[in-house]
Amino acid sequence: MKKTLKHLFSLFAVFALVFAIGTEAMAAKAGKTLKNTKKKGFVKCGVSQGVPGFSNADASGNWTGIDVDVCRAVAAAVLGDAGKVKFTPLSAKERFTALKSKEIDVLSRNTTWTLSRDGGIGLTFNGVNFYDGQGFMVTKASGITSVNGLNGVSACVNIGTTTELNMRDFFNSKGFKYEPVVFEQADEVVAAYDSGRCDTYTTDKSGLAAQRTKLSDPTAHVVLPETISKEPLGPVTREGDENWSDIVRWSLNVMIEAEELGITSSNADAMKTSENPAIKRLVGAEGETGAALALDQEWSLRIIKQVGNYGESYERNVGPDTPVGLSRGPNAQWINGGILYANPTR
Amino acid sequence: MININKIYQWSRTNLFSNWYNSLLSLIIVFAFIKFIPPLLNWLFFDATFRGSSKAECYGDGACWIFIKVWFQKLIYGLYPENQVWRINLAFLILIFSVITSIFVKPTIRRYIIIFLIFVFPFLAIWLIGGFAIDIESLEIYIPILEEVDTRVWGGLSLTFIIAIFAMLFCFPIGIILALGRRSELPAIKYSSIVFIEFWRGVPLITVLFMASVMFPLFLPGDTNVDKLMRCVIGITLFEAAYMAEVVRGGLQALPRGQYDAAKSLGMGYWQMNALIILPQALKIVIPGIANTFIALFKDTPLILVVGLLEFLGMIKLAGANPDWLGFAVEGYVFAATVYWIFCFSMSRYSQRLEIRFSTERK
Numbered sequence: 001m002k003k004t005l006k007h008l009f010s011l012f013a014v015f016a017l018v019f020a021i022g023t024e025a026m027a028a029k030a031g032k033t034l035k036n037t038k039k040k041g042f043v044k045c046g047v048s049q050g051v052p053g054f055s056n057a058d059a060s061g062n063w064t065g066i067d068v069d070v071c072r073a074v075a076a077a078v079l080g081d082a083g084k085v086k087f088t089p090l091s092a093k094e095r096f097t098a099l100k101s102k103e104i105d106v107l108s109r110n111t112t113w114t115l116s117r118d119g120g121i122g123l124t125f126n127g128v129n130f131y132d133g134q135g136f137m138v139t140k141a142s143g144i145t146s147v148n149g150l151n152g153v154s155a156c157v158n159i160g161t162t163t164e165l166n167m168r169d170f171f172n173s174k175g176f177k178y179e180p181v182v183f184e185q186a187d188e189v190v191a192a193y194d195s196g197r198c199d200t201y202t203t204d205k206s207g208l209a210a211q212r213t214k215l216s217d218p219t220a221h222v223v224l225p226e227t228i229s230k231e232p233l234g235p236v237t238r239e240g241d242e243n244w245s246d247i248v249r250w251s252l253n254v255m256i257e258a259e260e261l262g263i264t265s266s267n268a269d270a271m272k273t274s275e276n277p278a279i280k281r282l283v284g285a286e287g288e289t290g291a292a293l294a295l296d297q298e299w300s301l302r303i304i305k306q307v308g309n310y311g312e313s314y315e316r317n318v319g320p321d322t323p324v325g326l327s328r329g330p331n332a333q334w335i336n337g338g339i340l341y342a343n344p345t346r
Numbered sequence: 347m348i349n350i351n352k353i354y355q356w357s358r359t360n361l362f363s364n365w366y367n368s369l370l371s372l373i374i375v376f377a378f379i380k381f382i383p384p385l386l387n388w389l390f391f392d393a394t395f396r397g398s399s400k401a402e403c404y405g406d407g408a409c410w411i412f413i414k415v416w417f418q419k420l421i422y423g424l425y426p427e428n429q430v431w432r433i434n435l436a437f438l439i440l441i442f443s444v445i446t447s448i449f450v451k452p453t454i455r456r457y458i459i460i461f462l463i464f465v466f467p468f469l470a471i472w473l474i475g476g477f478a479i480d481i482e483s484l485e486i487y488i489p490i491l492e493e494v495d496t497r498v499w500g501g502l503s504l505t506f507i508i509a510i511f512a513m514l515f516c517f518p519i520g521i522i523l524a525l526g527r528r529s530e531l532p533a534i535k536y537s538s539i540v541f542i543e544f545w546r547g548v549p550l551i552t553v554l555f556m557a558s559v560m561f562p563l564f565l566p567g568d569t570n571v572d573k574l575m576r577c578v579i580g581i582t583l584f585e586a587a588y589m590a591e592v593v594r595g596g597l598q599a600l601p602r603g604q605y606d607a608a609k610s611l612g613m614g615y616w617q618m619n620a621l622i623i624l625p626q627a628l629k630i631v632i633p634g635i636a637n638t639f640i641a642l643f644k645d646t647p648l649i650l651v652v653g654l655l656e657f658l659g660m661i662k663l664a665g666a667n668p669d670w671l672g673f674a675v676e677g678y679v680f681a682a683t684v685y686w687i688f689c690f691s692m693s694r695y696s697q698r699l700e701i702r703f704s705t706e707r708k
Contacts, residue, residue: 049653050666057663059415061424061498088497089663090653094559098653101562103570187665187674214672323668 030294031243033105034078042084045071046104049089052210053318053326054110054130063087067108069313070129070235072306073251074106077299082306096121099238106248107236110206117236126249128234129310131330131339133227134166135205137212140220142199147174147226153199154179156189163203166229190214204231206318209326227330247293254300256342258282258309260333265308268301281346289345300345310340389679400670412673413680416664420680423500423655429492433503436470440510467514474499474507496574500655502684508574508656509643512581516642517635519582520589521628525619527594538590545587550645553580558652577649585642592634596627629703636696640689657681 037043047055047067055065063085072082090098090109099107100122110132111117113125136155138144147170155171157164159182171178181198183189190211193201201208205223212218235252237245258264261279263271272285280286284301293299307313314331318324332338362368392407395414403409413420422430443466447458476493499507526538545553557580558573565571600623608618628635647658655663661677664670 049650049655049659050663052666052668052671056666056668057419057424058667058669059419059664061419061427086495086497088653089655089659091651093555094652097559097562101565101570103562103573210668210671213668214674317668323671 031241033244043075044104046107053324070108073303076302076306110233122239124245128232130233132231134229136224151176156193156198156201170228255310259311268304424498436473502657504656515582516585519586523590524593542587596631
């Protein structure tokens with residue numbers, strides 16, 4: 001008897017679902033977060049307390065960085081103005097609480113997308129805006145050109161981080177002898193490495209590049225090509241508001257796809273007359289892309305015009321011409337040999 | 347005319363009186379010669395003061411351009427620049443009323459102290475945080491001062507805001523707890539003991555984590571208590587427990603005769619404490635109170651762990667700007683200097699109070 005009831009109930013649920021999808025058709029319903037954001041007039045964005053090139057403030061108090069640009073893109077899409085973002089600096093420990101307690105609505109704070117975070121603690125990860133990974137820096141004078149030359153070295157590392165664990169795993173799996181030299185603060189690690197207390201310095205590659213500029217002679221050091229861990233970083237939203245998560249996910253997607261299709265902040269308007277339907281869709285000249293997110297037709301055009309495509313954001317904040325000086329590496333477009341691959345905006 | 351002979355005599359008796367004193371003197375002189383000139387070179391002679399970008403820093407000395415360029419941000423945090431006058435005004439009012447209170451008659455001073463404790467905190471919040479007449483039912487919204495979220499408060503001004511609020515509130519709470527702990531009513535006595543021992547038993551960093559990470563999860567739905575407020579309340583309660591024990595030390599130092607004398611004059615509990623006991627007890631513990639306040643001031647950088655960018659946090663944020671990487675040492679030296687100046691002033695001020703309130707015969 002109980003079973004039949006259960007079956008009946010699931011059947012009913014399926015009908016209800018089909019019915020719901022049928023009536024909703026294409027147009028998505030604006031979620032609660034979207035409504036609140038529009039009412040308040042700004043996007044509540046959680047950033048770091050300062051990670052060079054990812055989220056940092058300049059001397060006039062404006063936030064810049066590729067993590068910051070994701071939030072600005074969301075603001076451009078939702079509110080029509082990339083400047084309408086309120087940034088909340090968060091420590092690593094409190095970032096998820098801030099998101100869950102609705103202190104912020106988007107967390108863009110170089111957060112690694114892992115199974116336990118995605119599945120376990122009520123978060124939704126919305127794509128990857130930077131593929132990071134742990135690497136090693138050595139002096140050029142050491143003659144080491146690959147991680148296979150790291151047998152018997154002393155390694156400077158931050159204590160109590162996944163970086164330290166990754167390093168142990170790496171050396172143990174290779175069967176290399178090594179001597180960890182641990183410190184509490186990143187600045188201490190860099191100072192120790194600079195003064196020659198250890199042969200190699202290991203942290204995420206984005207960090208290595210930024211820290212290298214602090215060394216007394218940056219040109220005397222190289223970052224080894226291998227990456228020993230995967231750290232896909234991306235924007236995070238609360239579970240439970242699909243519409244809002246979709247907006248964040250597709251705002252990031254638009255930036256990445258715009259670069260792939262050659263649309264930049266300066267040529268976006270001119271691209272409206274392009275022959276390529278993919279381009280026309282992205283600049284709002286064709287299709288109904290906004291309706292699926294409960295946004296207007298020009299949402300993606302505004303992102304590209306106000307924030308720029310992913311490549312522009314990258315070059316501006318962490319690219320080779322900036323002090324951070326990161327080459328594209330895995331963060332190049334898939335057509336250029338990287339792994340950056342935006343899902344089609346259609 | 348310097349008397350060479352006298353110097354010789356003096357050093358003979360004070361520096362080289364026997365072999366181990368001579369050795370220690372020589373080591374110290376050597377250390378001075380070895381370390382002081384390079385330090386001065388780094389701090390001043392080789393340092394760069396003029397300029398506006400990292401590229402203008404040359405030589406091996408410190409690059410004070412970093413501090414110069416970021417100075418305003420280090421003081422005011424990310425507070426909107428055109429609104430900074432509000433912070434200035436709030437602190438001017440504070441400084442003005444403190445200074446006048448030193449020079450006026452005690453009768454007027456009483457009013458200034460009442461103003462400082464009961465009016466100023468709210469006036470300051472109103473000035474710095476902004477204010478609007480907001481009657482939702484009538485849809486009236488008149489912004490009088492532009493609202494500025496606590497999220498952009500920062501720098502040295504935030505350090506002061508936290509320290510001043512925590513000091514203002516932890517002091518009275520501490521006195522009440524101290525009296526409560528010595529109360530003869532068991533309910534009051536034991537709840538005071540439990541409170542004090544609980545807050546003294548946990549590290550401040552745990553309190554801050556609870557306030558910023560756990561507390562919001564217990565709140566229902568959309569309610570959100572401001573993060574800064576949560577932290578200030580946490581610090582206040584934490585320091586109040588310490589203050590209570592300091593004050594209790596003073597209460598216990600008073601001879602029983604003082605209590606008996608007050609009672610024999612027909613005074614009630616509150617009268618006795620307010621007029622006889624506390625004035626004497628607090629005078630005794632001025633060094634302890636100053637100690638707690640200085641510790642509190644130096645504890646404020648801990649709020650860094652909850653993402654509030656007070657003075658030290660702003661220095662770190664400034665150092666994370668790609669154009670200004672690699673100036674951590676300058677930043678920390680500057681921070682240390684500033685903290686030392688304020689803590690030393692507090693210490694001197696407390697010594698002045700000790701002398702002023704001293705009723706002992708000399």
